[in-house]
Amino acid sequence: MVNRDFYDCIIIGGGPGGMSAAIYALRASIRTVLIERGVPGGQVTLSDEVENYPALGSISGAELAQKFALHAQDYNLEIVSQEVSELVPGLAHHTVRLADGETLKTHAVIVATGGSPRKLMVPGEDAYYGKGVSYCAVCDGFFFRNKTVAVVGGGDSAAEESLYLARLASKVYVVHRRDKLRASMILQQRMLADPKIEILWNTTVEAILAENDGVAAVNLKDTLSGETRRLSTEGVFVFIGFDPNNALVPAGVKVNADGYVCTDDKCETAIPGIYAIGDLREKYARQIVVAAGDGCTAALAAAHFVEMRRSHEM
Ligand code: NAP
Numbered sequence: 642m643v644n645r646d647f648y649d650c651i652i653i654g655g656g657p658g659g660m661s662a663a664i665y666a667l668r669a670s671i672r673t674v675l676i677e678r679g680v681p682g683g684q685v686t687l688s689d690e691v692e693n694y695p696a697l698g699s700i701s702g703a704e705l706a707q708k709f710a711l712h713a714q715d716y717n718l719e720i721v722s723q724e725v726s727e728l729v730p731g732l733a734h735h736t737v738r739l740a741d742g743e744t745l746k747t748h749a750v751i752v753a754t755g756g757s758p759r760k761l762m763v764p765g766e767d768a769y770y771g772k773g774v775s776y777c778a779v780c781d782g783f784f785f786r787n788k789t790v791a792v793v794g795g796g797d798s799a800a801e802e803s804l805y806l807a808r809l810a811s812k813v814y815v816v817h818r819r820d821k822l823r824a825s826m827i828l829q830q831r832m833l834a835d836p837k838i839e840i841l842w843n844t845t846v847e848a849i850l851a852e853n854d855g856v857a858a859v860n861l862k863d864t865l866s867g868e869t870r871r872l873s874t875e876g877v878f879v880f881i882g883f884d885p886n887n888a889l890v891p892a893g894v895k896v897n898a899d900g901y902v903c904t905d906d907k908c909e910t911a912i913p914g915i916y917a918i919g920d921l922r923e924k925y926a927r928q929i930v931v932a933a934g935d936g937c938t939a940a941l942a943a944a945h946f947v948e949m950r951r952s953h954e955m
Contacts, residue, residue, distance in 0.1 A: 647746045648672050649947040650940070651737050653725050653889065654753035656683020657929045658919030660709035661936030662751045662943075667716035669944035674745070675713070676737070678724040682706030683755050684883075684920070685929055687777045689805045694929050702779070705929070728752070728889045730912045748950045749914045749943035752890065752902070753936065756883030756920040761793060765849030765856075766879070773856025774849060774877050778802035781876070787811045790876035791859055793846055798880035800824035800832055806878065807837040814872065815840045818864060841872075849877050885921045897923050907942035908935050914946050 650666045652659045655677035666673040675681075685691065688702030697705065724740040728750060737745045758776040760766060766774055775781040778792075782805060790810045792803040795817035801824075807813045815832065820842045822829050832838050841861065847869065848860040856877055862869045885900045894910040894917070895903040901924075902910060902917035909916050918935035920927050 646744065647734070648674050649747065650674075650749045650751065650943050651676065651735075651745060651747040652751045652753060653728070653737070654683065654755060654919070655681030655710070655720065656753060656755050656919060656932065657685055657706070657709055658755070658932035658936040659683070659751070659753035660713050661933040662753060662918060662940040663713045663718045663936075664716060665937045665940030666751075666943060667713070667718060669940065671749075671944050671947050674719045674721055676721045676723055676725055676739070678722070681710050681720065687779055688801065689779045690801075691929060709933075725889055728891055728915070730891050730893065730915060735914060748947045749916065751908075751916045751918060751936070751939045751943060752921060753918045753932075754886040754889060754921050756885045758879065759882045759884050761846060761879050761881065763846055763848050765851065766877075769849055769851050769856050769877075772851065772854060773875060774879070776879055778805045778878055781878075782806050782809050785810045785876045788875045789814070789873065790878060791816055791846070791872065791874040792878045792880060793817075794880035794882070795819060795822040795824060796880065796882060797824045797828060798882075800828035802878060802880055803838055804828070804831055804835060807835050810837065810876070813838045814874065816844050816846055816859070816861065817842060818845050819843065846877070883920060883927075887921060890917070890921075891915070906938075908939035909942055914943070914950075916943060 649671035650673045652662050652675040663675050685702045686706045692699045726740045727738040729736040734746045735750050786809045789812040791814045793816045803813050803815050843864045845862050846859045847862050850858045858871050858873045887900050903923050904917050908918050916939035918939045919932035
């Protein structure tokens with residue numbers, strides 16, 4: 642049962658998870674298409690440097706993303722550049738609706754939609770996005786050469802990005818709500834050793850203030866004393882985690898309290914033939930290598946699922 646609109650496997654999302662799934666699915670000879678609404682690569686393209694993808698040493702995020710895409714191209718991966726508007730599960734097949742109205746049918750769907758940066762939700766954040774407020778140091782750091790910036794957060798992203806920004810800016814304040822960083826020890830050590838980085842412990846950003854339509858300062862609050870003060874800064878980089886992009890996850894699929902999709906060890910959701918991988922999936926470590934591993938697992942499981950479906954159709 643193969644026609645133009647019927648696939649064995651549809652992968653939604655072209656980050657490391659989706660691309661790895663595509664490589665494994667195509668090597669398993671199942672008819673596969675990958676649908677990506679933007680430029681393939683996912684969040685990794687926003688990283689200046691990736692140092693923990695095994696066997697590659699240090700590599701830029703953009704180059705790593707390109708390597709994933711080139712590898713998938715070796716197997717002639719079909720990519721559709723479209724937004725998926727809906728995933729409708731079915732007993733005989735699943736249906737993927739695209740924003741342009743096209744409808745694709747498939748045995749298996751691998752959802753690899755990742756996550757989006759979490760917002761601070763403070764006054765000024767939305768109004769001055771692009772005018773000093775940013776969620777991507779690699780994209781916007783250049784505009785803050787020899788300027789003062791504030792980074793919000795205490796995880797791996799805040800640590801990596803503040804180290805990157807310290808190479809460009811004259812001063813980097815890291816505003817963290819606790820007295821301990823969540824970032825990995827190696828990054829913490831580098832941050833503490835960087836003379837341009839100053840960590841403001843037990844501190845939150847209460848508001849982002851502007852002058853002449855650009856960020857000029859933040860209002861800070863000491864979480865222990867309750868005292869507030871104004872800190873002059875021309876940039877505010879927010880790295881306080883991600884929220885999973887779970888809008889396409891159909892009803893009937895279990896998600897945890899934070900919105901991450903619960904799967905079994907094959908990355909399969911509660912609906913047979915629908916898989917969730919990468920940053921969308923509930924798991925312990927959110928790493929590029931884990932997303933790639935998820936892609937492998939889901940694609941092998943999907944190939945087996947397709948084989949079973951085909952044998953029932955015969
Ligand atoms: P994260 O690990 O969830 O850290 C978020 C940080 O922001 C935490 O320090 C948290 O504070 C703080 N935070 C959360 N909500 C806040 C709020 N409303 N106001 C102020 N601060 C807030 O997020 P992430 O750094 O983006 O990393 C996400 C995942 O990707 C992690 O699993 C991380 O290990 C992984 N990652 C890995 C690498 C790498 O290995 N190279 C690079 C980037 C990300 P608390 O600590 O108090 O909760």
